[in-house]
Amino acid sequence: MTEQALIQGLLAQDRAAQRTLYERYNKAMYSSAYRITGDFELAAEVLQDAFLQVFRNIGSFEGRSTIGAWIKAIVVRTALRAVERRKPAFAELQPVHMSDQVDWGAHPIDAEYLEKAILSLPDGYRTVFLLAEVEGYTHREIAEMLGVTEGTSKSQLFAAKKRLRELLYVEA
Amino acid sequence: MKELNHDTLQKALRxxxxxxxxxxxxxxxETQLDLDSAMPVPSENLPLHTPPADIWANIEARLEQEAPAAPALQSRRGGLWWRRLSAAAAVVLLLGAGWWAMRTEGFESVEVHQEIVDNRLLEPLQEQEDAAFEMVQHLCREQQPVCQVPEFRNLKSELDELTEARSSLREALGAYGNDPELVGQLVEIERERSRILQTLVTMI
Known part of the structure; x- marks a missing residue:
């Protein structure tokens, strides 16, 4: 089914189209929600809530991005709200110095270790890191989503990377 | 702030x-979507209230009073200017009158009228409520986790009692005709039942 046909079905609240959309995106969205929340149960709640929003508000999808990107934005925002309810973000903001440096090295990083390390990051660091490095949002978009300045987003990202690198050394 | 070998990180992230x-x-x-289509959102369920009929009459009278015939030789621009000024004055006067009315004690005595809706128009709403009721019963028969939540269970048992009371009242109404007191009780039960049903649906 083409994306256009899928959207037409969604606009008509067609259950088969809704199911197709869910099947097509549930893994990617669940994985994103899990990494942001760090909790499978909460990620499942986020996914359900986000897809309901998608189905109920499909009329407001303007087609300025792909439907996948639109769903992703909804999932990310829903996950952020869930994390925020659990614990306020950015409680652990640490200063970053201009002279600081992060070197990922030339050797491959084990994805399993990397995921463990990402999940052990404090909420604020993990959120910015995932939004920037995994989801590919710009600092401007991240700042808007999180209600912070672009500068805060950049410094949080760098601090997150520094902490992540330290954690990977420990894991290794 | 410097970052080296970013590619290594990107490869692992992929x-x-x-x-x-x-x-x-x-x-x-799917259950939630079924309920969405069975039950209208609560705000759509709220009754519509008609403001007192004399409000429009007052507005109309005020507009007529403040809109004398335009002078025959007045320029187009002059007419517009005058109209804008009078419209602004009317708005100020109406807002002032509204503010004054809200400040007076008489504000509490404003009457609220509710439209009596033709029963035939309520049939789809009844069907939606029945569908939601069936959904709740089904979930509890299947012993879904939501039915184990104490608040949900309490509300469900209230709902069952109200459903039973409604049946008894309907029977009584059949036997004694449209007794106003019984009809009043039935309306009250229906209202409470709808409220509980909506709360249950929200919890699902």
């Missing part, structure tokens, strides 16, 4: 595992 959500999640979504 290999992060993907996870599958619980298989039952689609069922939960």
């Amino acid at each position: 290999q992060l595992p993907a996870y599958e959500p619980p298989a039952l999640l689609w069922d939960a979504l």
Whole structure:
């Protein structure tokens, strides 16, 4: 089914189209929600809530991005709200110095270790890191989503990377 | 702030595992979507109130009073200017009158009228309520987790009692005709039942 046909079905609240959309995106969205929340149960709640929003508000999808990107934005925002309810973000903001440096090295990083390390990051660091490095949002978009300045987003990202690198050394 | 070998990180990020959500999640979504289509959102259920009939008469009278015939030789621009000024004055006067009315004690005595809706128009609403009721019964028969939540269970048992009371009242109404007191009680039960049903649906 083409994306256009899928959207037409969604606009008509067609259950088969809704199911197709869910099947097509549930893994990617669940994985994103899990990494942001760090909790499978909460990620499942986020996914359900986000897809309901998608189905109920499909009329407001303007087609300025792909439907996948639109769903992703909804999932990310829903996950952020869930994390925020659990614990306020950015409680652990640490200063970053201009002279600081992060070197990922030339050797491959084990994805399993990397995921463990990402999940052990404090909420604020993990959120910015995932939004920037995994989801590919710009600092401007991240700042808007999180209600912070672009500068805060950049410094949080760098601090997150520094902490992540330290954690990977420990894991290794 | 400097970052070296960013590619190493990117390569590892591309290999992060993907996870599958619980298989039952689609069922939960589908149930919620069924309820969405069975039950209108609560705000759409709220009654419509008609403001007192004399409000429009007052507005009309005020507009007529403040809109004398335009002078025959007045320029187009002059007419517009005058109209704008009078419209602004009317708005100021109406807002002032509204503010004054709200400040007076008489504000509490404003009457609220509710439209009596033709029963035939309520039939789809009744069908939606029945569908939601069936959904709640079904979930509890299947012993779904939501039915184990104490608040949900209490509300469900209240709902069952009200449903039973409604049946008894309907029977009594059949026997004694449209007794106003019984009709009043039935309306009250229906209203309470709808409220509980909506709360249950929200909890699902």
